[in-house]
Amino acid sequence: MKLAAELRDFSARLGHEFADPEYLIQAVTHSSLSSATRPDNQRLEFLGDRVLGLVIAEALSDRDPAASEGQMAPRFNALVRKETCADIARELDLGAALKMGRSEMISGGRRKQAILADAMEAILAAVYRDAGFEVARALILRLWDSRIDAAKEDARDAKTTLQEWAQARGMKPPQYVEVGRTGPDHAPKFEIEAQLDNGLRGRGAAESKRNAQQAAAKAVLTQLENEND
Structure with missing residues (x-):
């Protein structure tokens, strides 16, 4: 054939x-x-x-x-x-x-x-x-x-890690806010901002809200890691 x-x-x-x-x-x-x-x-x-x-x-x-x-x-x-x-x-x-x-x-x-x-x-x-x-x-x-x-790194659940970090310090769970959306309806790209009580912010973008939230949480965790270096 x-x-x-x-x-x-x-x-x-x-x-x-x-x-x-x-x-x-x-x-x-x-x-x-x-x-x-x-x-x-x-x-x-x-x-x-x-x-x-x-x-x-x-x-x-x-x-x-x-x-x-x-x-x-x-x-x-x-x-x-x-x-x-x-x-x-x-x-x-x-x-x-x-x-x-x-x-x-x-x-x-x-x-x-x-x-x-x-x-x-x-x-x-x-x-x-x-x-x-x-x-x-x-x-x-x-x-x-x-x-x-x-x-090992990719599988780390950034949202869970960030929530545990916040709760250990008596803070409310992080909030995830959609701050942008681009692309056509059948292939959108979401931009999400993770927000903590102490003012920390981190943004992430992906083709699904779930992945964008994970990316935003990772952005905050990266900031925290850099502060501790």
Whole structure:
């Protein structure tokens, strides 16, 4: 089967040539374009989520043998969450290869975080189906490598850390205020300010309010760390 140019290009960026291209085609097919003869990527996304979870859990255990379950759990969550999968999909320009209905495409579906994350997990399952677990494992470790190494820092829950810091000093919990929003409705970017009773402020921006709040909390924690140096 001869693949369309955008799928050949994506396969090259991914670094995997599919023995059975049907797996790739299904992995990039959004439900808005599915039919009785054209299955969408939801079943592959379900499988890919599990393949990713196993590989990441194994990698965290191998790279930090001394870490407890309580230490590894937040690192694991940071590595397999939708935001991370969508970020990797953007790095691969997966959006350019997606097949979707016209209305979804017009509404910016190729850039939507949930669609990109689900498609990325479907791609992992497609590689697993096409070439087996070891090939899929090697692909995941290559794509997630730097993030796995940085998981100790990335997984730190900045909001919880900042709240504990404030409560230990008799202060109210930090407030998170949306101070800006840019971009179109289908791909907004939020700017959040973390505010403490003592006047400390920190801002962060991201494509979700959750991540923007975490970034704002990290900004305040960075100020506190610099003050203590």
